[in-house]
Amino acid sequence: MSTPYDTPVIALRDVAKTYRRGALEVEALRGISLEIPTGDYVAIMGPSGSGKSTLMHILGCLDVPTSGRYLLAGQDVSRMGETELAEVRNRRIGFVFQQFNLLPSLPAWRNVELPLTYAGVGRAERRERAMRALARVGLAQRVDHRPGELSGGQQQRVAVARALVGDPDLILADEPTGNLDSRSSEDVLALLSELHASGRTIILITHEADVARAAARILRIRDGVLHDSAIAGTP
Template sequence: MTPDAVVSLEAVSKTYATGAAEVHALRGVTLRIDRGEYVAVIGPSGSGKSTLMNILGCLDVATSGRYKLNGVDVEDLSETELAAVRNTHIGFVFQQFNLLPTLSAWRNVELPLVYAGVGRAERRERAQQALGRVGLAERVDHRPSELSGGQQQRVAIARALVTDPALILADEPTGNLDSRSSEDVMALLDELHASGRTIVLITHDLEVAAAAGRSVTVRDGELVGAAAPLVGFRA
């Protein structure tokens, strides 16, 4: 893998045992995502895209094949090392925001830095900078309940940015938002991509996927489209 490849999957398969049966969630997936790319992964429910997301995010490991993230072969890592990779190399943006309701916006954003052992003063400075980057400089002390859905997702994006990760992994980031907030969040992802961020967007929505520079389609555990969404695809 060259230094420009952030994601490199080589013949990755994932099999789950369910009683006496086996479920082949992924079948020999090979995929490369270079630094600065914006890639959408699309597919219907049960296609394997969630399993692919979990492997990309180091939330699960492949049954076979190789996965290198930013040059690191994750197969060789211990659970502790995998946790460190998740915390520093990947910025997660989830559909549900996953903000702690008792903490202010900046306290939510600083959490990855807490786990990384960064000092308190630096944590606050970096968290506030990240919130400023997503347009929430005036909301750093607000709790999630005091923010709109779109603003909460912006806090989640700031949290994803605060460690300066190699990869931003966004899983249905507009799934819980109204159309205006969805447009705002997608515009922010566009800005981040324009600034050089590598983004992988997991979605079933073709309109959302269209924002990416490239898309791959997952069906029955296999990649069946690596350049653009399949015509006629429906979630």
């Protein structure tokens, strides 16, 4: 499918992933080839056991393929070791998870600055960038609040700010509305759409059709194979 974008931030070439469970081999992914251009907004849908989580782990550099190649922003990450993968994750990928993964003892701005701490950014710059990211997600008045003092939707906004603070090539949102009520889910999806409109590349992992329709296009995975691609909102 043609898109209005040019440079692929993600390119998978015949990627397969096999897990060994005792004497049994399980093919979680079976020869997936995929390009996601810079600035795209893609939802990946699939039921439990479809390979959706395995694909997410590979796209997020949390795992590597058994075979095939994965190029992230032109860099082959297919056979990197854990130290190299951790560096790539910190520099190139912003994660938003179903569980907010915020540290309860830290205020919002300290949670947001954590990726910059790991990247060795100085204290003053870390705080400034964290404040800017929180303002961008509409939480300028909540920077000193701890997670327990925030609603679920606000906590997920903090998580989005944390994903943005390192200026990554890619935002990977894994079931980001799974723990939210309907109103908070709409707010988070609207925020992701705003980020896409500003040029961010976003991959949304979900099993919910209503959530997937927020994306520009939908990919479906079943039995470790990508079956089709459609403009979001089409049958």
